Amino acid sequence: MIYQGYKVTPHCPRCGTSLSSHEVALGYKDDTVDPSVYIKFQIKALPAEIAGEKSPGFSLSKAVSDGKAYFLAWTTTPWTLPGNTSLALAADADYAVIEYQGDFLVFARALMEQAGIGDRPVLKTIKGSQLTGSLYIPLFNPHEFNVERKRAREGQPGQFDIQEPDAHLTYKVITADIVSLEDGTGIVNIAPAFGEVDFLAGLEHNLDFVQQVDLSGNITGTYPFSGKFVKAADPEVLADLDRRGLLHKSGKITHTYPFCWRCDAPLVYYAKKTWYIRTSAKKDEMIAGNRQINWYPEHIKEGRFGDWLQNNVDWAFSRERYWGTPLNIWNCENCNHFECLGGLDEIKARKGLKGFAGDMDLHRPYVDDISYDCPECGGKMARQTEVIDCWFDSGAMPFAQWHYPFENDSKFKESFPADYISEAVDQTRGWFYSLHAISTLVFGQPCYKNVICLGHILDAEGEKMSKTRGNVVDPWTVLDSSGADALRWYMFTSGPPGNVRRMSPDMVVEVMRNFLMTLWNTYSFFVIYANIDNFIPGTQPVSLTSELDKWLMSRLNQLVLDVDELLANYDPTTAGRKIESFVSDLSNWYVRRSRRRFWKSQNDDDKLSAYNCLYQTLVTLSKLLAPFIPFVADEMYQNLVRSVDGKAPESVHLVSFPVADRDLINAVIIEDTELAMKICSMGRAARSKSAVKVRQPLPRVVVKARSAHEQEALKNLCSQILDELNVKDIEFTSEELKEGKAMSVAVDGDYQVGVVTEITPELLQEGLAREIVRRVQTMRRSAGLEIADHITTNYLGNDQVDNVMAAFADYIQQETLSVALLKGIPAEVARTEKFKLSGIEVTLAIRKQEP
RNA sequence: GGGCCAUUAGCUCAGCUGGUUAGAGCACAGUCCUGAUAAGACUGGGGUCUGUGGUUCGAAUCCACAAUGGCCCA
Numbered sequence A: 001m002i003y004q005g006y007k008v009t010p011h012c013p014r015c016g017t018s019l020s021s022h023e024v025a026l027g028y029k030d031d032t033v034d035p036s037v038y039i040k041f042q043i044k045a046l047p048a049e050i051a052g053e054k055s056p057g058f059s060l061s062k063a064v065s066d067g068k069a070y071f072l073a074w075t076t077t078p079w080t081l082p083g084n085t086s087l088a089l090a091a092d093a094d095y096a097v098i099e100y101q102g103d104f105l106v107f108a109r110a111l112m113e114q115a116g117i118g119d120r121p122v123l124k125t126i127k128g129s130q131l132t133g134s135l136y137i138p139l140f141n142p143h144e145f146n147v148e149r150k151r152a153r154e155g156q157p158g159q160f161d162i163q164e165p166d167a168h169l170t171y172k173v174i175t176a177d178i179v180s181l182e183d184g185t186g187i188v189n190i191a192p193a194f195g196e197v198d199f200l201a202g203l204e205h206n207l208d209f210v211q212q213v214d215l216s217g218n219i220t221g222t223y224p225f226s227g228k229f230v231k232a233a234d235p236e237v238l239a240d241l242d243r244r245g246l247l248h249k250s251g252k253i254t255h256t257y258p259f260c261w262r263c264d265a266p267l268v269y270y271a272k273k274t275w276y277i278r279t280s281a282k283k284d285e286m287i288a289g290n291r292q293i294n295w296y297p298e299h300i301k302e303g304r305f306g307d308w309l310q311n312n313v314d315w316a317f318s319r320e321r322y323w324g325t326p327l328n329i330w331n332c333e334n335c336n337h338f339e340c341l342g343g344l345d346e347i348k349a350r351k352g353l354k355g356f357a358g359d360m361d362l363h364r365p366y367v368d369d370i371s372y373d374c375p376e377c378g379g380k381m382a383r384q385t386e387v388i389d390c391w392f393d394s395g396a397m398p399f400a401q402w403h404y405p406f407e408n409d410s411k412f413k414e415s416f417p418a419d420y421i422s423e424a425v426d427q428t429r430g431w432f433y434s435l436h437a438i439s440t441l442v443f444g445q446p447c448y449k450n451v452i453c454l455g456h457i458l459d460a461e462g463e464k465m466s467k468t469r470g471n472v473v474d475p476w477t478v479l480d481s482s483g484a485d486a487l488r489w490y491m492f493t494s495g496p497p498g499n500v501r502r503m504s505p506d507m508v509v510e511v512m513r514n515f516l517m518t519l520w521n522t523y524s525f526f527v528i529y530a531n532i533d534n535f536i537p538g539t540q541p542v543s544l545t546s547e548l549d550k551w552l553m554s555r556l557n558q559l560v561l562d563v564d565e566l567l568a569n570y571d572p573t574t575a576g577r578k579i580e581s582f583v584s585d586l587s588n589w590y591v592r593r594s595r596r597r598f599w600k601s602q603n604d605d606d607k608l609s610a611y612n613c614l615y616q617t618l619v620t621l622s623k624l625l626a627p628f629i630p631f632v633a634d635e636m637y638q639n640l641v642r643s644v645d646g647k648a649p650e651s652v653h654l655v656s657f658p659v660a661d662r663d664l665i666n667a668v669i670i671e672d673t674e675l676a677m678k679i680c681s682m683g684r685a686a687r688s689k690s691a692v693k694v695r696q697p698l699p700r701v702v703v704k705a706r707s708a709h710e711q712e713a714l715k716n717l718c719s720q721i722l723d724e725l726n727v728k729d730i731e732f733t734s735e736e737l738k739e740g741k742a743m744s745v746a747v748d749g750d751y752q753v754g755v756v757t758e759i760t761p762e763l764l765q766e767g768l769a770r771e772i773v774r775r776v777q778t779m780r781r782s783a784g785l786e787i788a789d790h791i792t793t794n795y796l797g798n799d800q801v802d803n804v805m806a807a808f809a810d811y812i813q814q815e816t817l818s819v820a821l822l823k824g825i826p827a828e829v830a831r832t833e834k835f836k837l838s839g840i841e842v843t844l845a846i847r848k849q850e851p
Numbered sequence B: 001g002g003g004c005c006a007u008u009a010g011c012u013c014a015g016c017u018g019g020u021u022a023g024a025g026c027a028c029a030g031u032c033c034u035g036a037u038a039a040g041a042c043u044g045g046g047g048u049c050u051g052u053g054g055u056u057c058g059a060a061u062c063c064a065c066a067a068u069g070g071c072c073c074a
Helices: A021-025 A060-065 A078-083 A196-205 A230-243 A279-290 A299-310 A344-348 A390-395 A409-415 A431-443 A475-481 A484-493 A505-533 A547-568 A572-599 A605-625 A630-642 A667-690 A708-716 A718-725 A761-782 A799-807 A809-816
Strands: A002-012 A028-045 A069-075 A086-089 A094-100 A103-108 A124-127 A149-153 A156-162 A171-175 A187-190 A208-210 A247-258 A268-277 A294-296 A329-332 A338-340 A371-373 A380-383 A418-424 A448-454 A698-704 A727-732 A743-748 A751-756 A791-797 A818-823 A831-837 A840-848
Touching: A002 A196, A028 A060, A028 A078, A028 A103, A028 A230, A060 A069, A060 A103, A069 A078, A069 A187, A078 A230, A086 A196, A103 A187, A171 A196, A187 A196, A230 A247, A279 A299, A279 A431, A294 A299, A299 A431, A390 A431, A418 A431, A431 A448, A475 A484, A475 A505, A484 A505, A484 A572, A484 A630, A505 A572, A505 A605, A505 A630, A547 A572, A547 A605, A547 A667, A572 A605, A572 A718, A605 A630, A667 A698, A667 A708, A667 A718, A667 A743, A667 A751, A698 A718, A708 A718, A708 A727, A718 A727, A761 A791, A761 A799, A761 A809, A761 A831, A761 A840, A791 A799, A791 A809, A799 A809, A799 A818, A799 A840, A809 A818
Parallel strands: A069 A103, A086 A171, A294 A448, A418 A448, A698 A727, A791 A818
Antiparallel strands: A002 A268, A028 A069, A028 A247, A086 A187, A094 A103, A094 A124, A149 A156, A149 A208, A329 A338, A329 A380, A371 A380, A698 A751, A743 A751, A791 A840, A831 A840
């Protein structure tokens, strides 16, 4: 499965190493500007078939013998031209001969326009196949510049024979499938040392091999441009050709070219020795294994990853580096015998072992000292100096992390194959592949069952974030200002994980305010009141008599059901969004509607039921949220559970995920409450149109629902509606509601909600009482009083004020925790304020009542 | 050059097994509510659902092509 090949690999001249295909993938740049040049190769001889051909008027043979006939080839890498050893044509294409400045140029007829000579008459048309075997004179005869010309030994791709110098060297023309008629001239520069296609063509046609560039990317030999880096040599190569009349046209092209992901140097395709894993032999197994894996999003499976497996090529896994896992292949310096050693035991068993100590560090440089006797010839066996591609290490993780198969047999088997892995989409060629390839090679099966494949995070403009571009959102600024859990929640809920997403810190701030603060405030509401009332969870029976509580328990258990199922289906986004809308309803409906139940002074069943429901809900939420926002969830859990139950698991992360109680799910209540919410929303709209403040109670709301069934449902929930809309009565009708002097109406589809805006003296008085409560509360707050502090309230006003204070004394006192309502303003008060309420002047004063 | 994904309000996204009037949050303006609130409610402005064809009684939704962006490959 492992072999050494002489193959062309992308090579980084600065790092001095070849790159794997997944590394190359990291460094493509779209807007690379390179030379676009048309070069003339002088034709020396034509194949006999067309050489003898007579044609009236024009003879290509004569032009050849006059030294005026040229193949016109196109390239973007002038520095490879000294290594050119052939030209490739498309067999089926028509090639035209035209005259240009006294020379006769041959190139694909279809591409005349691009070469800038479309207006010339075509003197002759020849099929590419007819030109095969033509000979041409090299642009640079390697022997003149002290560069070796080699040729592959028949059947041994890794071995080359050096060719004798030849002052009259010619190269031959071949045909190849890869020749494009889209761009260029239909005649392709073949330099077997500098391209994979070129190298393979070289093997197939037994072409010469000229390698005039060293591993640092510098031109060797004695060319005028020797010693230059390849890219720097480009203009000088062109200048040299131009001087000799061999440069037809020179320009620039913008195209995609790979660069080193590590150091940004342009990559050079370079033939050199590399160790390969013959993964292509296991291609079918890898494809079969992939069918067992669940991919999210699903299209990756047969799309990007499936394509990658279909087009599998052998894994070039050796690296010319210092750091890394040493390649465990030794070979004999004398007879070239190879051995691959599988472990320490095998090393120790070698005859004539030198440079080995029992406790040695088996990395470079120490490992390089190990040698032993060749079992074939007795020569010295030395380690190949390369290290192993670190992607191989990453792919070996499932067993390497346990040092399996040397130990931890059971630990390995427990965790293999993995249930789930996650990485970004670029890793289809990286970690996803290295894991899958090695697992298939070693175990014949996949090593992961489920994958969430993440899309990339882009900046606010939709551009890829990159350090060089400076558009990176620093994670620390987000973590410092909004927190890790806010960032997590944003990532989970802002969009499906497989999508790319634009990101700016503002979005995380929004998440914090919208979701986390709502959650936290609900939690802290509970904590404040539970502390005031000394509520101890678990000691009181839960009796679900209140419709509101039944609704909350229904919603909660439905939520648990939904979230559990969504997470099982690898959809954290929808799960998170469900939690979000639940928390919003919890805060804006349940707590809002239940407020008075917590505030009232009697510790009755209703109050306990409210506490228990809210408590259970918050605890369950902390468990549901634990995988999403581990810090906030555990903080809630610590205070809600651990502080009252020392025997509870230490952390929410050690608690089992909640299981829904299906018996508590009442779909009818959920639906009915939704309707009640809708009616309230319309009622608020009607109220706000009437311009009567919500604080002012109104006599009646009139509802036109769609059916008698809906009317019944709303009747059951009418206390919630009355309270929410601050009206005294609810009435149902099947008549159209009319907007009028004492009626404000909101319409939505088949629903109509009208508010009767007649204000009786009694209602006005009650409204006044609410105004007074509201003012006192605001004063308490500004005075810096605690919620549970008791006060004495003093007041001053006309008879009407006196009447209100008398009629609503209980209500005002309970709401404001006033031990007394006293007429007259004493000198020593915490705060005095004067108001005009509905045209009536009132002066209020409060002072804290010391216990 | 090939492949995959996306494109819906100023922004971030729902809606995609075709079917009443395309929704939410943020942002903006005004009004209201509030002793849990960096919250909330109501109203308002803001949309040729990227474009062009096609299928259909009916298309944001299905099909084809194109444009733009992102990713991967060459």
